[in-house]
Amino acid sequence: MIALSLAEIAAVVGGQTYDIPDPAVQVTGPVVRDSREVEPGSLFVAFAGEHVDGHDFAEAVVAAGAVAVLASRPVGVPAIVVADVQAALGALARHVVERLGATLVALTGSAGKTSTKDLIAQVLRSKAPTVFTPGSFNNEIGLPLTALSATEDTRFLVLEMGARGIGHISYLTNLTPPRIGLVLNVGTAHIGEFGGREQIAQAKGELVESLPSAEAGGVAVLNADDPLVRAMASRTKARVILFGESGEADVRAENVRLTDAGQPAFRLHTPSGCSDVTMRLYGEHHVSNALAAAAVAHELGMSADEIALALSEAGTLSRWRMEVTERPDGVTVVNDAYNANPESMRAALRALAAMGQGRRTWAVLGQMAELGDEALAEHDAVGRLAVRLNVSKLVAVGGREASWLQLGAYNEGSWGEESVHVSDAQAAVDLLRSELRPGDVVLVKASRSVGLERVAQALLDGGAEGEVAAR
Template sequence: MISLPLSDIASVLSGTLHLSGDDSPQTRVAGTVDTDSRNIGPGDVFVAKPGDATDGHLFVPAAAEAGAALAIVERTVDAPITQIVVADAVTALADLAREVVARVRRGGDLRVVGITGSNGKTTTKNLLARILEDEGPTVAPRASFNNSVGAPLTMLRVADETRFLVSEFGADGSGQIARLAGLVTPDVGVVLMVGMAHAGGFGGVEATLRAKTELVEAVRPGGVAVLNADDARVATMAPVAQARGVRVRWFGRGPAAEVRAEDVEVDASGTSCVVVAGDERVPMRLRVLGEHHVMNALAAITAATELGVSIADAVARLETVELAERWRMQPLGSDSVRIINDAYNASPDSMAAALRTLAQITGPDQRKVAVLGAMSELGEYAGEEHDRVGLQAVRLRIERIVVVGAEARRLYLAAVGEGSWDGEAVFFTDADAAYDYLIGELRPGDRVLVKSSNSAGLRHLGDRLGEFFS
């Protein structure tokens, strides 16, 4: 965080300042801001956020012992540390983030990019950050810091010298993206796709569309909306942008895209294509597994060109990326038995993309194995969407379909109903039982996809299989 006097912080947060030790209202604080006391070090700021499992106020003494300079609390705590008492710690976190970004913008050359979409946010964020970091100091979220706590924590890492802030905005209900994007009013807003992810929370795909449109509505007039030309729902955001004086740039694989990919070819080591923009044709070789990541790369390239990066430079930097993020199409194991651990998140769209990738990278003498768990947050659509995945797995001729967890049982039943009834599809209630089966079942030449939502916990099963077969 930039250096601020305690009095300024208290004013921004509409809080009451309780001084400790030698501190005065003019004492300046410039440390890292965090809600986890385990991450706190000397000079940092601890935000005591009440939670479902525990209360951050219990850890204020630990933060003080670790050397924190300030605690933002909802009630005073008996600990030797200066405290600012606020009405709501999460709201205070957002207010502080808004102020810090605004001050850096006024005093420097900070440009802000916001990214949303039903799938691909974290990968696109990482790809864009890789492009921009060679241009100047860049701040981007760790992992998937994209909610009401994670997004402001990322914003608060901005310093006076920061040139680029890449913010990822997730949501499971209306108004959330508007609140988060409203903290920074992005110069560039990127919308990747509108699909079924979190449809249960939103109340359907049309409600998801309205929520994702909130990012376009938050882009500052004179800014740019980078939109997916291949997604009909995303395309409806163009008039919204133009009505606000926001220019539209299109990416995609179809002819309507201003930045598009042609001659796409996929194999076990990555994806090749040609990036086309006007008269430019730049070959690109992505080492990140999955044809669907071409769209994420195109989005990142398009956004980067709006920030002054040439397509050739953007492509060259993307070609250095080996892994988008842990547990996202992460190759593990060995050349003999390759494990692809993609079990951090799952939606109907990302499940379909991962299964297609498995089919594309498996040779004719190799065996396709899909280890699949539940897709969460689909609400009333959960049953039919798990059915679709089971049907697709069979139709892609996946030789072994291993379904794990009671919430994914309909996926297994759909696969059996489609014809995988002779041992091709198996069901296990827990990951340990699936692991025991797989270490005895897998053989040289197998290509194994592990895919589920985070809540299903299969990412750890993927790690175990990767270690066993390494």
């Protein structure tokens, strides 16, 4: 964080200081909520959770070097006490980003947010110091913590914004007002909570509504290939730039193809020129993500050649998102188990099919959560798609929703041993260890709550032995 004194912070958040001998002492380290991340000069944010109360760690974090604690009650060590710790954290983030003068880029969408955020960050940091959301740290706590990690030399701040209801993104944009806002897509992730795709579009569009006018430099980057996103142009005062494979897109891809390894390649077209891209990531779905990143980079002054080079060099930054690892015996494990929704599940299956040309392919899939009334139809459709893509074997892992995956495959014509339903991660690992052979490609994917990353890790760590680690 930029250096601020405890007195300044208390004034910004409307707090009272307790047990602080010298209010002029500065916070020079990171702002953290995890006591294990405390460094000398840190500010520790004490949240009272359902199972753990951060206030209980106050003495320990100060002993470890924290300058003070942002708390909701006095804790016997230097503290700034506020009525609402979350609101105070947000107010501090707003103050810091206003002081920074960095360009804020915010993005949202139903699928691909984290992968696209990682691409944008890698492209922009090839140009200037860039801070970006770690993993999926995209909520009302993670977002301000990310913003507070920026320093005086930060030029670009790239923030992923998630939403589980109307008003969530408006809240986040109020904490960290973006100049450039990117909407990737409107799909069915969390549709059970929102109630429908129109409601999801309403929530995602809050991002472009928050942008400054075109005259003030606001830019809305919208997906030309998604009608619900493209329609958001009418909801913003900002200048609109379109990306996609549509001929009407300002930033578009031509001659899209996959290499023999399943990595996308294409000709990138921007308003400032054209250049060829061959990505290190896997799956054709990354073309849209790359175009979104290219549109943002173009708006920030990068040439087509600079963008293409950075995209071609970009890798995977966040865990369990199409992580591709080849074992010594030639089995390839694709760990995409961080999360799943119908759109990302279809993209991952198509990537598996592309990677598996001439090889046996395994799709180890689990529940897609929060689909509400659409759950049966969506799981059935994914099972059917696995068959249509000629996946060699579908392993559906878990309870009712997994049985729907297997039933969809069966009804599409996957009989005999082409699909199977197993009870849990350990059963999946036991099956795979007994049947995998050199050259096979294994995709592992489900919603985060299922914990199928344990299957991928067991296949990589244990070879033919061992058990799935407990969560």
